[in-house]
Amino acid sequence: MALELITSIKGRAVVVPGDDVDTDRIIPARYMKCVTFDGLGEFLFYDTRFHEAGGEKDHPLNDPRFKGATILLGGNNFGCGSSREHAPQAIYRYGFRALITEGYAEIFFGNSTTLGMPCMTASKADLQTLRAMVESDPSLEIEIDVENRAIRAGGKTFPAELRESARQALVTGHWDPIADLLEGEKEVDATAARLPYLAA
């Protein structure tokens, strides 16, 4: 069950500023009262994008110049807090296909990778350069080279980090691990049989 090989992603980008952007902010809890992930995209960053009484706030995702962006540029410790997969689901369903930030919270990183959405890490200085480039030219195309862990934009190349296990999973089409996990069925039984609390 080979999945799509995610080796490179090209697209325009938008900057979502700030460190420690938590998953409550990415998708407010009231939108988790649902039994499917369908339609979550429209509620992405809802409370920072819209006034309580309705109407748009000043937010990059509301800026027409950045409509259609598929790469999200963020700060440090992105996706901290709640383990809700609703957060990366909302980001993906809004139309994003990759993120570049200074760092991610552990659970968010894993949840995103499982959706085939690479979470690249770049240095603070390189991110500042990238942000400036994107803000001065919203039509700028950015290429994320997942395979070689690099970001290319406007004739420049920036090094990027991506944990090796995630890189492997993405470029070989194993980012959703369910097929691999199902294959280990016999070994699962053998491992369980060795553990008294499961063997009983």
Add this chain to the structure above:
Amino acid sequence: MGKTLFNKVWESHAVRRLPNGQTQLLIGTHLIHEVTSPQAFAMLRDLGLKVRFPHRTFATVDHIVPTDQAFEPFADPLADAMIKELRKNCEQFGVTFFDRKTGKQGIVHIVGPEQGITQPGTTIACGDSHTSTHGAFGTIAFGIGTSQVRDVLATQTMALGELKVRRIQVDGTLRPGVYAKDVILHIIRMLGVNGGTGFAYEYAGEVFDRFTMEERMTVCNMSIEGGARVGYVNPDDTTFEYLKGRPYCPEGAAWDEAVARWRAVASDPDAPYDEIVKFRAGDIAPTVTWGINPGQAIAIDETIPSVESSAAADKESVAEALEHMKLTPGAPIKGTRIDVAFLGSCTNGRLSDFVEVAKHIAGHHVVPGVKAIAVPGSQIVALQCQKLGLDRILREAGFEWREAGCSMCLAMNPDKLVGDQLCASSSNRNFKGRQGSITGRTLLMSPIMVAAAAVTGVVSDAREVFPTTHPASN
């Protein structure tokens, strides 16, 4: 060379190495709830799969339950649909459901230990980041996303990279009036909200040796707020004493064998750690958050930081926090007016939390204008409190006494802040909007500090409000 508990549990549960280098890890116990499981069950149906170990899968309902309504249907049709969906999934896939009618319903991280399902040397996964709570028992417990809930349902395993282990040692004696909540808020303040990324936290030292299981749970619960996906305490006699006689624990000869295994799974004295961090218990004060993440915390006698006084890397987030919190930089946190007081959550919704508050609050009353609610973490906690008359003491002091659930910790049920209300809260997150109002403000603190704020109407030092917390004045 010895091994840490983390390494031992990891090795005994490692099924095999996956093509991408991660480990396929066996999950001994899977806890599920209504919010993060419905999509996983749907994926299971799409793939034509069954629950692999239904007898190791346990469900409860907590996030969406109204705490002011004991009957169904729930007033909120979305919440009602979610409990019905969970009930249907549990029936169809043969999963044990601690539904409300069983009298065992409650917050998933309170139910597991209460039933004796949470045991040392085992692995637990749950689609909730506060799953780290179970680490108090020497369990390696992971908060996971919904696709991983699907993975565990279908295969009883998940794909994971191994974590490093940081030992956090707190030695000495806590000062009177300083609680487990203060210890973890202090640790997060010092190590940062992302300081634990890539680590399992092993909490150790004299303070943890003396802590009760409920205190250990409060600390392990908030590991994720410090970025650590897993936090644990080595099992000892305190652990075994807590577990003995609980419904899912072994009995007779099997109990003795289990205790021997549990003792052996603790970290060896010569185990190597990737890092060791030490704190002195005497340096820890009653601690409260002032900002919009749990690391933005200060001691009760400190002043609210200013942008100018903050490190360069923090200036932006301090400015953002001050703007949201509408607090005055440089002013003492003590004396800040509150609107709401919340006692409860998977951090501080256990029997000992209510016992401690009830012990000191008698003779005091919630000030007019402050809404105060006390929400037991489970139906069993509620019953225990009622048997001890704690619900009556709290009611007489002006708290509303509610049904078990997550309540005001997160905005998925009717318990929410309104407008820019400021809440003294015994919960675990102070993110913008966390308690249900976009402009709502949360100050995290220990239950006794919540009680002190409730009866004075302002953020207070509980040691001054309740001199009984301070043995010297007895």
